Each structure stands twice: as C-alpha cells, then as structure tokens.
Amino acid sequence: MKTLEIRGLSKTYSNNTHALNDVTLKIKEGMFGLLGPNGAGKSTLMRTIATLQDSDTGAILFNGVNILENKDDIRKKLGFLPQDFGFYPNLSALDTLNYFAVLKGISKSSQRKNLVAEWLEKVNLYEFRKKKVGGFSGGMRQRLGIAQALIANPDLVIVDEPTAGLDPKERNHFHNILSEIGEDKIVILSTHIVDDVSDLCTDMAIINRGELIIQGSPLAEIDKIRGKIWQKIIKKDEIDWYNSEYNVISSSLFMGSLRINVFSDVDPGNGFKAKDVNLEDVYFKMIPQGDFNGGK
Template sequence: MELLIKDLDKKYSNGVHALDNVSLTIPKGMFGLLGPNGAGKSSLMRTIATLQDADSGSITLGDIDVLNDKQAVRKILGYLPQEFGVYPRTTAVDLLDNLALLKGFENKADRKQMIEQLLVKVNLWEHRKNAVSSYSGGMRQRFGIAQCLIGSPKLVIVDEPTAGLDPGERNRFYNILSEIGENTIVILSTHIVQDVRELCTQMAVVDKGRVLFAGNTDDALLEVRGKVWEKKVPKQELSKYQEEHQVISNKLVGGQPLIHIFSENPVAGFVKAEENLEDVFFAKLNALV
C-alpha cells in the first residue's frame, strides 16, 4: 500500500498559500517530512488526516480516495497531532477504552486485551491507573502513540512528536516509531533534522507550501557532498563571513561559532565538512541545490 498525493493545493482565507501543488509518493515505512515552522507540514498532515479539505488535487491510500471517502480513511488511520487534549481526571486505561469504543471496538474483552498490549508496548502499563494529565511530556507522547495505534492502523501520522522531550524520552520514542514503521506507513512531520536522519530512509523537504526535495535520505546527502566547507570563526567576525560567503548554518562549538558554507570549489581557510541532513535542509531552503 502506498499513499499517493498529487497536485494538492490549499489556500486559507487570510491569503496564506499553505499547500502549493504538492505531489508525493509515500511507501510503507518511515517517511520524514522536514521543514521550518510555517512550511505547510501541519496543513498537509491535517489534510491527509481528513481534518480539512483541499482546494484541489488528490490523495489516494491504496484504493481509498482520501479526500472523498473520509470514513474509510479514519478506520485505518492513527494520528498523533502536535497538541492533543485529555480529560484531566481520566486514567490512561479508561481513556484508551473510551477511544477504542468510539473507533468501533464494541467487544469489552477484545478492547481490554488490545489496551493492555498497547500500554505494554509504549511502556506505560505500570502507570495505567494514573490520570494522563499527570504524565510527563514524554509519557504523554507515548500515550499519544498508544491511542493512535488502536486498531492496528495502516497509516500513522505523527506531527512534531519529539519537540520538548529529553534525550532519553526521545530515544524511547524513536524505538517505538521504528518498530511501527516496519509494517505501516508512518509519516513523521518535524523541523528537527536529527529525527529524520535517525528514523527515515525516505524524506521530503517542504517550505512555503512547496516540495523542495523528495527521495532517499542518502540521495539527499549526495546533493551536497563535497560542496560544504567548515571553519571556526571569532564571534565578532561572524557577520563578515556571512556577507562574504554562502553560510548555510552556524552553531557554537566550545563557545566559538562553527560555520558551514556552500561552495562548489575549495575555499581558503576552510576544510571540507562531512555532509549531513542539516546542510541539505538549509541548502534547499536557500535554493543552493
């Protein structure tokens, strides 16, 4: 099963062109949707998840017309939005039971077995009788994964799932998503480059509603290989380097800026940098490749 998106377009009433002729082919496995805040990622996710309509274009999931058969999509969809609310005094097990009932699982014994398996999977079984509102950020995100896996969905969408998580929780989240992606289409929408590199073999870079790149992560790295150069520079000279070179990123290393510049040829004083997806991301945003 594949998710096929063709010529998708969406413009809001305030004039924002959120989706501009978006076309993507998303196979089974982990697919990273990478872009800055406001790039159109959430608009695309909400459209795929049947939460908003497109102005034009098409989306098909196997034999399902996503835009015109929303109920069929929702039966096989798991969705973890960027923000999701919970009833403040409801335990995890009761909330999952209610959500499973709403999703059509009427047999109480089947629901109980499924919920137990989900809570064990996301390592929340011992906290099952605690109110979800009392969970830490990482625990709440793991609960979010549990609720979106009700019914073994064929398509899972997670929107900015690791923002604000500490490294330990992020790694636990990575492991859960990787396991899900072995048999399911999983779309990971994020602005965190590391998330995509750690989890995904296929990816797309989007900005201002447009797809700037779509393909294999290794192919993306090839586009900047041998064209990224780095150097540590004094803080007071950073602006000068930004004026003289195509600086695609800078970060503090030991309190001193380490800059990456884009150049087809060697640059005096710079050494060749090992290419990474962050370089691809910024080079695409600046239309350098």
C-alpha cells in the same frame, strides 16, 4: 504494497496565508520523513491527509482511493498523533486508552482490554495506568498519544512532531516503536528535528513556505552534497562579512566563537576545511536561514 499519492494539493487560509502550493508526493510503505521549519505547511498537510480539513485543490489517493471523497473509509485505517493533542484530564490512562479503542471500532471487551494493557506497556505507562491524565507530564501525555494512534493497528500512521517533550531515553524508545510498526504500513513522520528523519526514514521530503523542495532518500540527498560543505570557526563579529562573501548555510556557537558551514563546489580556501556531511547539511542548504520562523 500500500501507497499514498498526493496530487497538486493547495490550501490558502482566510488570512491569505498560502499554507500549501501545488504539493505532489508519492509515498510507499515504510517510514517517510517530512522535514521543514515551523510555518512550512507540514501540519496543514498532515491535517488534510487525516481528513480534518479540506484542501482548495488537489487529491489524496490511498491505495488508489481518493480519501478526500471517502473520509469515513480512511479514518478506519488511520492512526494520527497531531502536534497538539488533548485528553480528558479526569480520566485515567487506562480509561482514556480504552475510550479511544472503542472509538476506533475495537468492540470486543476482552480484545480491547488486552490491547490497552499491551500498549500501556509499550509506551512505559502501565504502572501509571490508574493515574489521571491531568497529572501527567508533557512527555507522558505524548506517550499516551502515541498509544492511541497505534492501538487499532492502522495501515496509515501520521505523527506530527512526535518527539516534542520527550527526553532522550523516551525519544529512543519511541523510535524503536516506530521502526517496529513501519515495516508493513505507511508511517509519515512530520518534524523539524533532522535526527528523527536521519535515524528512522528511508524516504523523505523537505517542504518550505508551502512548497515541496525535494523528495528522495536521505542517503542519496547526502551524497549529492558530499565534498561540497566546508567549515570554519570565526569571530562572532565577522559573520556579516562571511555572509556577503560565501554561501553560508548554517552557523552555531562554539566556545564563544561561531562555527560556520558554507556550500561550495570547490575548496573556498581561507582556512575552511571539508566537513563530514550529514542530513542536517542537506536541510540547511535547502532552507534559507531567514525562513526558520513560526506558522502553521
């Protein structure tokens, strides 16, 4: 059983941004979702696990070995798709993936050729294999990034905002790929898209302002607030009053009006109706509405 243990990880940047504050997590084999708004510290945590930057304090243990002290060892077992991924624009998809396969230690040319073809098929790029990557759309580049992260059959996979730029069909295809590989590996899915975690992950955490808010299974976290989320449609100019009178956790436009969701242990009355709870409600309850902003 593979395990990844993060102990007391902290990171402050030179501009005094506290990106991580004493984060502790234990992650087992399977799909693990890391949720949080932009600026929560997700990318900082992913880059630190991937040994691309150092923390100020703390340790990260993969199968009991501190990866911050054994970076070369973990890099052989790691597949990483960062949020911003660059390619050589004049290389074809075939040559690009072959290049990454060489970097990842796949030295036999026949094995490399077969793996490159296999992964180009899996990410629906085989028919474009001879096309220069510089001419790819954002979604095509993302799919090629997924292939390079997985081609060497890594034990630990980190994907940071992986469905950004993918249309719904591509997103579903990507979910299928991750679900296939997630059975005997640790796969960390870092995202602000709640549905990605809800669809794929059996364990999850929510991080905000560099701090761990919760860790647990999505179903267990949903059960904790079941029967405590209430919904009502109001006029847009009424929102300030409702914010002052109720614990409004989220709002969205609905046919020119506002649909609001509030958290309450008891029926708040006043026309509110019980809502069928999902993981998005857990997320909004844990993250104050004013915290959805940009950052690292």
